[in-house]
Amino acid sequence: MKALILFGALLLSTPLSAAQLNLELGASPRTWQTEELLKHPQAQTITITNDVSYKRDMSYRAVPMAALLTGTKPDDHLQAVALDGFAAELAAAPLLNTHQGARAWLAIEDPAKPWPPLSEGKHSAGPFYLVWTDPQAGNISPEQWPFEVASIKRMAPVAERFPALLPDPALKADHPVNKGFALFQKNCLACHRLNGAGDAQFGPDLNIPFNPTEYFGAKFLKRYIRDPQSLRQWPQAKMPGFSSTVLPEGDLDLLVGYLKHMAGRKIKP
Structure with a gap:
């Protein structure tokens, strides 16, 4: 019995494993690992007010989406695909904005500091989560906040x-x-x-x-x-x-x- 309890405790204490994000934006696909993104030169800690998924203020280590969408043009169309099959259709222009107004960020879940579950018995929004600062300024919909993101692809328009x-x-x-x-x-x-x-x-x-x-x-x-x-x-x-x-x-x-x-x-x- 003690051995089982110890084994269960070890499982619960095991940190999350690193993940990878696949970017298919042109002729040369790019794969980013969690550790690479956390060390990205533009990575910073941001605060999201009333986060769409968590329904409260949240802080994340995040990279501006514009820094990751190399070669993407404002009139391009992108699709963010989540691990559960959620497929967000996204115009590129708002994601590329680096000035005032709504700005898109890729939040990265650090395996050593996991995010809380979205609700009881569920997983977190990680490993990657597309979040926005000042979303009201860009009329950003909740469907433009995909979590559990696995890949982002450039696609033909819907x-x-x-x-x-x-x-x-x-x-x-x-x-x-x-x-x-x-x-x-x-x-x-x-x-x-x-x-x-x-x-x-x-x-x-x-x-x-x-x-x-x-x-x-x-x-x-x-x-x-x-x-x-x-x-x-x-x-x-x-x-x-x-x-x-x-x-x-x-x-x-x-x-x-x-x-x-x-x-x-x-x-x-």
Whole structure:
């Protein structure tokens, strides 16, 4: 019995192992190890106010994302893929910002100083976590804070990769449905597919077999997006609520409008 207790104590005291981050930004992929990133010349300790994942102020050792995205241009499109299949679609321009306003950082979990678990019985946000200082200045969505990041890749834009997501091509570029499509890419595509299109492995398809606008009344769908647990409660729920600060009422209407439009454009995978 004593031997078992000692063995368990040793397991609990074993530090986290180092990890690696894969960057695929062009012809020459780059792999960063935890130790390399912690010693990066631009690494510094930053404080994040009201961290999206931890719901409180947090301090991290972090490197500016702009310092890691070598050769990336502002009009490039990137995808950050997490260990659990979360795939955040990210415009490069905000990530490259080094001036005033929202700034992106790669927080690095030091194996010798592990971060706290996200909740009881769960893991931390490490080994790598994309965080933002002054996110309100850039209208940064919670979906642009991927944690457990394993790789960051330069990709073709979503519309080119997944034509099944596209609204009716007859609609003008500034049509509300196309504005809703842009919001869908920013806020939903990291977790959900639609018409089988998308890279996420996390949440259900939002059009096949049924679109949420087909089984939710408009008011309840909006309530669900604002606060999922207010309509459906279960311990392992992972969908975050989108407050009016993150998704203003007008944007929420545009997003629901896109979903309703796509209910009439089903394409089976």
